[in-house]
Amino acid sequence: MILPKYSMGIGDRFAHQGKAQLAAFIKAKELGVEVAPVWNKSNREHTIVHSEPTSVREEANHAVKVLGWKGAYFVDADHIGLKTVDRFLGASDFFTIDVADFIGKPADDSDIAAFVSACGKYAGSLRVPGIEGALDITPARIEAIARKYLHAVKEAGKVYRHIEAAKGKGNFAPEISMDETDQPQTPIDLLFILAAIAAEKIPVQTIAPKFTGRFNKGVDYVGDVKQFEKEFNDDLAVIAFAVKEFGLPPNLKLSVHSGSDKFSIYPAIRRAIRKTGAGLHIKTAGTTWLEELIGLASAGGEGTQIARDVYAQALGRFDELCGPYATVIDIDKSKLPTAQEVAGWSGEQYANALRHDQSHPQYNPHFRQLLHVGFKVAAQMGDRYTDALKKFESVVAKNVTENMFDRHLKRVFVGD
Ligand SMILES: [Zn+2]
Numbered sequence: 379m380i381l382p383k384y385s386m387g388i389g390d391r392f393a394h395q396g397k398a399q400l401a402a403f404i405k406a407k408e409l410g411v412e413v414a415p416v417w418n419k420s421n422r423e424h425t426i427v428h429s430e431p432t433s434v435r436e437e438a439n440h441a442v443k444v445l446g447w448k449g450a451y452f453v454d455a456d457h458i459g460l461k462t463v464d465r466f467l468g469a470s471d472f473f474t475i476d477v478a479d480f481i482g483k484p485a486d487d488s489d490i491a492a493f494v495s496a497c498g499k500y501a502g503s504l505r506v507p508g509i510e511g512a513l514d515i516t517p518a519r520i521e522a523i524a525r526k527y528l529h530a531v532k533e534a535g536k537v538y539r540h541i542e543a544a545k546g547k548g549n550f551a552p553e554i555s556m557d558e559t560d561q562p563q564t565p566i567d568l569l570f571i572l573a574a575i576a577a578e579k580i581p582v583q584t585i586a587p588k589f590t591g592r593f594n595k596g597v598d599y600v601g602d603v604k605q606f607e608k609e610f611n612d613d614l615a616v617i618a619f620a621v622k623e624f625g626l627p628p629n630l631k632l633s634v635h636s637g638s639d640k641f642s643i644y645p646a647i648r649r650a651i652r653k654t655g656a657g658l659h660i661k662t663a664g665t666t667w668l669e670e671l672i673g674l675a676s677a678g679g680e681g682t683q684i685a686r687d688v689y690a691q692a693l694g695r696f697d698e699l700c701g702p703y704a705t706v707i708d709i710d711k712s713k714l715p716t717a718q719e720v721a722g723w724s725g726e727q728y729a730n731a732l733r734h735d736q737s738h739p740q741y742n743p744h745f746r747q748l749l750h751v752g753f754k755v756a757a758q759m760g761d762r763y764t765d766a767l768k769k770f771e772s773v774v775a776k777n778v779t780e781n782m783f784d785r786h787l788k789r790v791f792v793g794d
Pocket residue numbers: 457555557558586635
C-alpha cells in the first residue's frame with residue numbers, strides 16, 4: 379500500500395460531504411494534478427460525534443464509487459496510539475501513529491548509548507545536499523536528541539508492529555506524528571529521529587514534525603513565513619538524505635498537520651515541492667464542517683436558524699468546548715459577537731463572518747475558531763442538524779467543494 383506522491387488529509391465530522399470533497403480532487407485532476415484524498419477522523423472526534431471508523435470507510439468508498447474516482451484514496455486512523463488503535467484496524471489503511479506524548483521521556487541508558495555510538499559517524503560538519511552550509515553536529519547533540527526522542531520512536535515501533543500483526547506487512551501506510559507537542563523539531567532533530575525510525579525498522583511513508591510557528595485550528599499561520607520556508611526546505615533535504623543513508627522507503631515524505639487553512643505558508647510549500655520534486659502529505663480542511671455551517675447560513679430559513687443556534691449554544695458553552703483545544707486556539711472573547719447580535723444577522727452576514735476570506739471586512743477569526751471547536755453542539759442537535767444537511771445539500775456541497783479546491787488544492791498544488 380504505497381502512498382502516491384501527493385496526498386491530502388481531509389476531515390468530515392458528520393460524514394455527509396464525501397462526494398463534495400472528492401469533487402474538488404476531481405477538479406484538480408482535470409488540471410493535471412493528482413492528489414490522493416485521505417479521509418481522516420481522530421479518536422477524539424469519533425468520541426465527540428459518537429461515530430465509528432467504519433462510517434468513514436463507508437463514506438469514502440461510497441463517494442469513490444458514485445463519482446467514479448479511479449485514483450488512490452485512503453482512510454486514516456488519525457492520531458492513534460496503542461490505547462486507541464484497535465477500533466481503527468478494520469476500517470483504516472493509513473495510520474497516523476502519534477507518539478508526541480512520549481517525547482522527553484528518556485529511553486534506557488544502554489539504548490541511548492547504542493544509538494549515539496551508531497550515529498557517531500555523523501558527528502562533525504555534516505553536508506546534506508540541498509542545505510546551505512554544513513550542519514554542525516556534536517556527539518552531545520546526538521545524545522540530547524536521543525534522550526528526547528528515542529523513547530517516542532520505540533513507542534512508535536510498538537504501535538507499528540501491533541498494526542502490522544493485525545493487517546499484514548505492506549497493507550497500510552504508516553505515518554509517525556510528533557506535531558502535538560510544545561517545541562518544534564529542527565531539521566537536525568528530524569535527521570536523527572529518522573535514523574531511530576530506520577533502526578526500529580518502521581517502513582514509515584510520512585513523517586509529521588512540529589514546525590516553527592503557531593498552527594491554530596482553522597485560521598491562518600502565525601509566525602515567520604521566511605523562517606518556516608527555510609525549515610521546510612531543510613526538512614525536505616534531510617528526508618531525501620535519510621532515505622538514502624538509512625534505507626527508508628523511497629516515497630517517504632513530509633506530512634504537514636496544518637490544523638487547516640495555513641494559507642500564508644502555502645506558496646512556500648508549493649515552491650519547495652516544485653523545486654525539489656518532493657512529495658507531500660498535507661492534512662487540512664478539517665474546516666469542512668464550517669463550510670456546512672456557511673452553506674446552512676446561506677440557505678435561509680431553517681438553515682440560517684440552525685447556524686445561529688449553533689453559535690448561541692457554542693458561546694454559552696465556551697469553556698467546555700475550548701478546553702480540549704486550548705493550546706491550538708487563540709480566541710479574544712471581547713471580539714466575539716453576542717448571541718443577540720448574531721440572531722439579528724442575515725445568513726449572508728453570518729457566512730461572511732465565518733468564511734475564511736481574510737480580506738472581507740466582516741471576517742471574524744474569533745467567531746470562526748469558536749465555531750470550529752463547536753462541532754459538539756451540532757453533533758448533539760442530532761437529526762435536526764443532519765436533516766438540514768440533507769435538505770440543503772446543494773448549497774452546502776457547493777461551499778465544501780469550492781473551499782477544498784479554490785482555497786486548498788489549488789493553492790498548494792496547482793498555483794495561480
Ligand atoms: Zn496532528
